[in-house]
Amino acid sequence: MLTARSVDLPEWVICAGCNAPAYGNRFRRDLLVCPECGHHERMTSDERIATLLDEGSAEDLGFPVATGDPLGFVDSKPYPARLSEAQAATGMPEAVACVRGTIGGNPVVAAVMDFRFLGGSLGAAVGELITRTAELARAERTPLLVVTASGGARMQEGALALMQMAKTSQAFRELDEAGVLTVSLVTDPTYGGVAASFATQADVIIAEPGARMGFAGPRVIEQTIRQSLPDGFQTAEFLAERGLVDAVVPRHGFRSTLSRLLSAGARRAAPPHDGGGRDAEPPGTPLVTDPRDLPAGETWEAVRLARALDRPTALDYIQRITDDFVELHGDRLGGDCRAITGGLARLDGAPLVIIGHRKGHTAKELANADFGMPAPAGYRKAARLMRLAAKLGVPVVTLVDTPGAYPGIEAEAEGQAGAIADSLRLMTGLPVPVVSVVTGEGGSGGALALAVANKVLAFSNAVYSVISPEGCAAILWRDPDAAPRAARELRVDARSLLELGIVDAVVPEPGGGAQRDPGAAATALKAAIRASLDELSPLDAARLVEERRVRFRRFQALGEETS
Structure with missing residues (x-):
């Protein structure tokens, strides 16, 4: 598969969903959605931010990132080497980008995950960045948007990665207590510790078509309990049928959907409606509070x-x-x-x-x-x-x-x-x-x-x-x-x-x-x-x-x- 990117995009790309060729410029205009089958190609965090936030509104939150090697973990190579490779390949210090901006003019604070960085895994640094973003949203009483793309908790950090599920969940609970709207945008894939924490704890969960989300991945299920899986298992559509997400929204509809959500969920004072002004709506028929004013039909x-x-x-x-x-x-x-x-x-x-x-x-x-x-x-x-x-x-x-x-x-x-x-x-x-x-x-x-x-x-x-x-x-x-x-x-x-x-x-x-x-x-x-x-x-x-x-x-x- 040719990877489609918003920069240096090939003249032709091959859809990962149906293998049909697509003209590169059209693919970019369609926000990396296949014109033939509707498959949504994965986006980088930068592309996602540019797609969702109003043009020119995104501002990096500038949180310091300190990723360590708490276990001295080595598989085929040392964990620090894997981190360095991921940073060089993505240009990101970690697997999540944290920004503030607006969507349809509505203020928002956003944490946007990037699957390219070690599979978007949830390690201590990622958990810290998401928690700090949530804390900023709480302090400023601004809605929080999380865009998820993850294989789960980061194995190379062991139980310390596991603790990030509790830490981020605590941050979301504090947002609940503060009355701040939270929205989760689920992209493919969202699994494990991310799915079992902040991805599913938001007030509103929307998902891209075909995005997969679950705690245990299909391979784990099949290998652990030898159970065959139905077609479409764990996809956004599968989840929507079971009431686990609020809506499945094509990528072109995300910004308008988010704008309406943020607008409806914002605590803005209502405009006066005292009947003045030429555009004022005429009052309705007065309420009847005395039964004698109603006919005995x-x-x-x-x-x-x-x-x-x-x-x-x-x-x-x-x-x-x-x-x-x-x-x-x-x-x-x-x-x-x-x-x-x-x-x-x-x-x-x-x-x-x-x-x-x-x-x-x-x-x-x-x-x-x-x-x-x-x-x-x-x-x-x-x-x-x-x-x-x-x-x-x-x-x-x-x-x-x-x-x-x-x-x-x-x-x-x-x-x-x-x-x-x-x-x-x-x-x-x-x-x-x-x-x-x-x-x-x-x-x-x-x-x-x-x-x-x-x-x-x-x-x-x-x-x-x-x-x-x-x-x-x-x-x-x-x-x-x-x-x-x-x-x-x-x-x-x-x-x-x-x-x-x-x-x-x-x-x-x-x-x-x-x-x-x-x-x-x-x-x-x-x-x-x-x-x-x-x-x-x-x-x-x-x-x-x-x-x-x-x-x-x-x-x-x-x-x-x-x-």
Whole structure:
């Protein structure tokens, strides 16, 4: 294979993925991505920095590097000789370059590994450089980006190299405690001690197509336990299917993706939205807080409208009301439920985490989203995003629209009840504003798991209940045709929910339902969320938690009083 470099590039190169020839200049313009098969050729740290950071913004952090030979290690040659050869071949003092700069104008501190230097191995010097970079990010409260490319811990430094896993992990924990966003960009390959420390400890993990990541490499697995490996094992796509990375992003999309992440995760003050200025968005319909201001309609009609296929979904609303939305995937435990969507975004410039039940408008879309019924991985993904919001100190907004949690063998085997319970407990203690809006169906514990909030709102044709009307009718009347009667008895409609105090306010819908005018519904939703966040934002963490707990503590049998 001809190695493609940004300098002294041959006129023609041969792709390592498909062996097709590619014109050198085109290969460079395509950021070393094969135009035939999409294979991503490895980059040097300098090339990676030039590709990711804004032009002219990169500044070397200038940390001193002191690589020693603690063991006096010799294989076919002494370790110091190997170091000297690597330094001469790469022009680098060690296997990581540490810089500060901007991406899309957003400040970032970055540690970029280079596989050419002893396989990007994690030795004491590399661990020290990454730790110092993380400490600088913490001191300056600037997001940290790590770009990984490594075969694992450096064998020539023995247990001292092993300790770097703990040291860098400690630095990342301190970034968590400081509320500083961390992002990991996984490139090929990322194995061993790097994969089992900072590469997978970031708040957001994105990977290049085909990049391999794992603790034990394929050769070790095959030789140790004699197990054959499936096609695509440990590739970015394999990991994404199992919820272990947030996204697989082609190289051309890295800078824009990182820019949106850094923008959404930055603690910048929101611009004023007091209604002034010719570009100000008109206010939405005022929230209804008095049940008498809502018509006493037919409850079953609300059920029908809440379930309508053409009703806007959470993703429809997110795309209309937020900016810079970056969807994040996976529970980091082995699953990525399709019935939950969520990520970082901005609402009128203010950062937040937004999460919703995913549905669809066609039978195919509904089936792909498991009809909006989350599995345990969905609730764990939502919990992961809520913890990220708590770390960054940004609000959580949830859009609730589900028939209920997924009722299946696998869901039960994977701990459905425990996943819902954990979400309920987590939300009661989130130290940030939480606003939940029932936009369609609020089905049982599957809905409540995303609705333990400071402010709980509902669209005027939304429904919320302990059980579906059909389920209630089948159990109590043994007659599925009694579902309309069950809906009335359960009082699932918005007017009843407001009377009972289940919701704090109702968002009026356009005539005929939100599906008749999705734009107007989105405008009303955005205004409702914004008004709720404006009310909650001045409160400190302790007050937010206290008020949320008081809100849910008050639910009791009519006539009872809490002592």
